[in-house]
Amino acid sequence: MRRFVFFLFFYFFLFNLYAHNLEDLLKNPSLFDKKVVEIEAEVVGEPLKEEDGVWINVKDRDKDIVLGVFIKDTLWQRRITHYGSYKERGDILKIKGVFHLFCPQHKTTDIHAYKIEIKEEGFLREEKISSFKIKLSFILGIICLTLALIYLIKNRIWKRK
Amino acid sequence: MIISPDKDDFLTIFHILGRIVLGLACFFLIPLFSAGIFKEFAPFYDFLLSFLISASLGFLMILVFPYKKEVGWVHSFFIVSLSWIFASLLGALPLYFSSHWNSFLDAWFEAMSGFATTGLSLVNDLEHLSLSCNLWRHLMMFIGGQGIILAGISFLASAQKGGVSLYFGEARGEKIFPNIIATARFIWKVSFIYLGMGVFFYTFILLRKGLSWIKAIVHAFCLFFASFDTGGFSPHTGSIFYYHSFSLEIITLIFMILGAMNFNLHFWLWRKSRKEIFKNFEIKVFFSSLVILTGLLYLSLKNNHWFLFREGFYQLISAHTGCGFTNLSFFQINRFKESTLFILIIAMAIGGGLCSTTGGIKLMRLGLIIKAIKGEIKRIIMPYKAVYKDTYHHLEDKILEQAPVREAFIIISLYFVFYLLGALVGLFYGYPFLSSLFESVSATANVGLSLGITHPSMPALLKLVYIFQMWLGRLEFLSIFIALGYSLSLLRK
Numbered sequence: 339m340r341r342f343v344f345f346l347f348f349y350f351f352l353f354n355l356y357a358h359n360l361e362d363l364l365k366n367p368s369l370f371d372k373k374v375v376e377i378e379a380e381v382v383g384e385p386l387k388e389e390d391g392v393w394i395n396v397k398d399r400d401k402d403i404v405l406g407v408f409i410k411d412t413l414w415q416r417r418i419t420h421y422g423s424y425k426e427r428g429d430i431l432k433i434k435g436v437f438h439l440f441c442p443q444h445k446t447t448d449i450h451a452y453k454i455e456i457k458e459e460g461f462l463r464e465e466k467i468s469s470f471k472i473k474l475s476f477i478l479g480i481i482c483l484t485l486a487l488i489y490l491i492k493n494r495i496w497k498r499k
Numbered sequence: 500m501i502i503s504p505d506k507d508d509f510l511t512i513f514h515i516l517g518r519i520v521l522g523l524a525c526f527f528l529i530p531l532f533s534a535g536i537f538k539e540f541a542p543f544y545d546f547l548l549s550f551l552i553s554a555s556l557g558f559l560m561i562l563v564f565p566y567k568k569e570v571g572w573v574h575s576f577f578i579v580s581l582s583w584i585f586a587s588l589l590g591a592l593p594l595y596f597s598s599h600w601n602s603f604l605d606a607w608f609e610a611m612s613g614f615a616t617t618g619l620s621l622v623n624d625l626e627h628l629s630l631s632c633n634l635w636r637h638l639m640m641f642i643g644g645q646g647i648i649l650a651g652i653s654f655l656a657s658a659q660k661g662g663v664s665l666y667f668g669e670a671r672g673e674k675i676f677p678n679i680i681a682t683a684r685f686i687w688k689v690s691f692i693y694l695g696m697g698v699f700f701y702t703f704i705l706l707r708k709g710l711s712w713i714k715a716i717v718h719a720f721c722l723f724f725a726s727f728d729t730g731g732f733s734p735h736t737g738s739i740f741y742y743h744s745f746s747l748e749i750i751t752l753i754f755m756i757l758g759a760m761n762f763n764l765h766f767w768l769w770r771k772s773r774k775e776i777f778k779n780f781e782i783k784v785f786f787s788s789l790v791i792l793t794g795l796l797y798l799s800l801k802n803n804h805w806f807l808f809r810e811g812f813y814q815l816i817s818a819h820t821g822c823g824f825t826n827l828s829f830f831q832i833n834r835f836k837e838s839t840l841f842i843l844i845i846a847m848a849i850g851g852g853l854c855s856t857t858g859g860i861k862l863m864r865l866g867l868i869i870k871a872i873k874g875e876i877k878r879i880i881m882p883y884k885a886v887y888k889d890t891y892h893h894l895e896d897k898i899l900e901q902a903p904v905r906e907a908f909i910i911i912s913l914y915f916v917f918y919l920l921g922a923l924v925g926l927f928y929g930y931p932f933l934s935s936l937f938e939s940v941s942a943t944a945n946v947g948l949s950l951g952i953t954h955p956s957m958p959a960l961l962k963l964v965y966i967f968q969m970w971l972g973r974l975e976f977l978s979i980f981i982a983l984g985y986s987l988s989l990l991r992k
Contacts, residue, residue, distance in 0.1 A: 364830040
């Protein structure tokens, strides 16, 4: 029994490491190579098709760090509804999978996900248009038109001369 | 005796600058309409404001500063140097308005990086940046890659006289046609034909990856601008890594190499002789350096061939062509051995062909210096009275003469001085020497690969130094130095 508990303990620390964010994962990639990792990140861009699955790109919540996650067709159920972009805040996903520093299948750094959970649903981002900018555009438009008109008149006079 | 510009010269310089600013304002209309089409209303007003500010400034400069003299060499160096400053400052406006850059300095850095086709970026949260703003970032690379002045010359029928000096002032070593307007128009024609091809291939790959039509086309334009103009910006944080597509990596490699080729060579391949590609001196130097550097890279990485391609060779081509695309995160590039980083630094420092969109010391100059050294050794070995003449083939057989070697030596020396000076500033701020050198070479040679020093949180002075380096590197020093020389001569009056 003791041996079994020790084995479990050993297995947990050696083969399952939980990096909570992408920065931790990519700062020490060798430490997590070929091990099970669990991360929370925002899904951004769009799903990208692959032969036997789909790629999604996930972004660290606080930093500009992005990593590709490969999801097999069997797991991919199109549950992700919001992908981070200018108009949307993407879903925050909890992803469990195997991290590869150099994936033998895709020849790149990735995570092969085997469990995906939507932690926080994304939403449409509201566009804020500053009223100051609208007013300034109007004023500058008048200035620009006046200057263009003066230029045209001056140009005509100059050409006549 | 130094020629010193007078009041009339400055009036003419600012008059021409006003025209260039007006031309630049027109380019804002592309992202402005795109923002309208994509229903991105906040960026629409950002671009409208930028357009109106630039157009007003342009008209004002034309009206206030009358055209007093024909444009000559004295004016051209000022016009070229200042037009890049004006363009980057105005180009930074919509970026700053978008609030994705921490300060105007950061936005200016990004705009200079775009116009100089560098690709170093200080953007925050690129994943949530609007499509139109992203298009503008990439369009700046297209405008800068072709040459801000070149754009002006193409549309000015009266540019023939002053156009020659302006053309050479913008770091273009060769003319393609005797007529400068024809040369400018040919460069645009080549670029637009490749643009069509590039957008077609990129769109095809991106559609197969599952992108929507609009996104695929916008990304295709962005990727073309970044690869052919060897700029290196990308619509996503992960650069090329984002797309997870081997075929896209191959296409980007092809366009990077095409962009790094001399436009004169494009002309010969299209209109004259296709055999030129096998004889051309620059191509020979490029492949020689590529073979040597790939061999060294193989020894440095010591891994399987896939690893060598995806982690090594792609970065090597990107560095050599001055593009700056990467299929790795900066954490991964940071993990490269010092020897690998040094190989990339050498590739970045060399750059591509003369009269191309790349930066760096350029293949022709490197080749000429190597030939000159070889010639000097042969001359010593040969009998005292023997006459030794070396030749090289660049569009035609040429004899190696003193003047181009001297010019090449001066430019190479200046590049090395600024590579080291930038590295010293980085070192002063506590960054490791190799990382500082990497970033400094990347900025001066307009490459854009980064080990992470280029970050919104980096010191303001370092940002200014890199802006200066990108500007100097893009214009190959002389225009700026001559303009500074003229300015100093005013103080002596």
